[in-house]
Amino acid sequence: MLTQWRYKIIKKFGVYYDRIMSAEELKDVECHKPRPDRLFIYSGSKREYDFVDYTGNVHDFHVNISDKTALLEFLGYIKYIDNKEYRVKGK
Numbered sequence: 001m002l003t004q005w006r007y008k009i010i011k012k013f014g015v016y017y018d019r020i021m022s023a024e025e026l027k028d029v030e031c032h033k034p035r036p037d038r039l040f041i042y043s044g045s046k047r048e049y050d051f052v053d054y055t056g057n058v059h060d061f062h063v064n065i066s067d068k069t070a071l072l073e074f075l076g077y078i079k080y081i082d083n084k085e086y087r088v089k090g091k
Contacts, residue, residue: 002056002086005065006049007078014041020072042077049081058088 014021014029016039026041044050053069072078
């Protein structure tokens with residue numbers, strides 16, 4: 001069983017490897033083309049949810065919610081919306 005945790009993005013942020021960057025820090029980087037590799041910029045949209053993380057067991061492997069997701073929620077960048085469970089078929 002795999003659980004999909006859905007979040008809504010509240011404030012714009014970026015993730016560069018393991019570093020979380022605020023919107024102020026992104027001002028210097030956004031206008032440059034090309035952006036650095038592995039820099040992902042997240043901003044809110046009109047969709048129901050914008051950010052997804054997973055937990056559960058998949059093919060004999062246990063998936064934990066990432067520390068990054070917990071930290072983003074704690075810092076106020078994302079807000080929990082709901083979760084949905086999926087049945088995963090065998091290998």
